[in-house]
Amino acid sequence: MASKLPEEIGFTHPPVDALREQGRDLAGSARRHLVLVGMMGCGKSLLGRWLGRRSGLPTYDLDRIVSRREHRSISALFEEKGEAYFRQKEAEALRWALSAPAGILSTGGGTFVFEENRRLLLEHGVVFYLEAPIDLLEARLRKSRGRPLLAAAADCRQALQELLERREPFYRLAHVTIPVAQQDREELGERIWLAYGERTRGAG
Ligand code: S3P
Numbered sequence: 001m002a003s004k005l006p007e008e009i010g011f012t013h014p015p016v017d018a019l020r021e022q023g024r025d026l027a028g029s030a031r032r033h034l035v036l037v038g039m040m041g042c043g044k045s046l047l048g049r050w051l052g053r054r055s056g057l058p059t060y061d062l063d064r065i066v067s068r069r070e071h072r073s074i075s076a077l078f079e080e081k082g083e084a085y086f087r088q089k090e091a092e093a094l095r096w097a098l099s100a101p102a103g104i105l106s107t108g109g110g111t112f113v114f115e116e117n118r119r120l121l122l123e124h125g126v127v128f129y130l131e132a133p134i135d136l137l138e139a140r141l142r143k144s145r146g147r148p149l150l151a152a153a154a155d156c157r158q159a160l161q162e163l164l165e166r167r168e169p170f171y172r173l174a175h176v177t178i179p180v181a182q183q184d185r186e187e188l189g190e191r192i193w194l195a196y197g198e199r200t201r202g203a204g
Helices: 002-008 016-025 044-055 062-070 074-081 083-099 115-124 134-141 156-171 185-200
Strands: 033-037 059-061 104-106 125-131 176-179
Touching (some): 033 115, 033 185, 044 185, 059 062, 062 083, 062 104, 074 083, 115 125, 125 185, 176 185
Parallel strands (some): 033 104, 059 104
């Protein structure tokens, strides 16, 4: 089934020659994934798609991959099978994405918190932490229904604050921290793309 996933999730891998071409264009950078980590609501998925269009590289969104593979939304998966099952599927999706041609990889908010996931991401990717202030996260997530970890919370801000406090030390282990408060997506995307190029130039 895994071999059908690229088409299922809305992209096709560029032919090998095109990838090699990109590898040369980027001075070898196509060999490491550009990885986005950070809290839910910080913009990983949207920015990942923008970077995919900007770069022409394949995009991988772990939540989307899990959701497609499991034929249900992430919320339904949490509800029906529990968080442990989701984490297992998330870890599998991560391994699959890391074995596919290098591209833009958007993780879920919890992915990078798990030690083995983190080790793999730091080894195979250039990891960017999108650091968003709590006000921004709250404003974006207050009405969100697709976030199972917030669904049961009486106080969305407090739940976010607690998660952020627990997770921030792990997010800080990313290769690069990018504050996301003020910029628009394009500005942010260009900064990340530039930093990725700087980090990978000459690596190939
Ligand atoms: C989670 C974040 C979600 C999704 C799941 C768990 C988390 O992804 O993976 O609901 O643990 O923070 P986003 O960060 O894309 O919302």
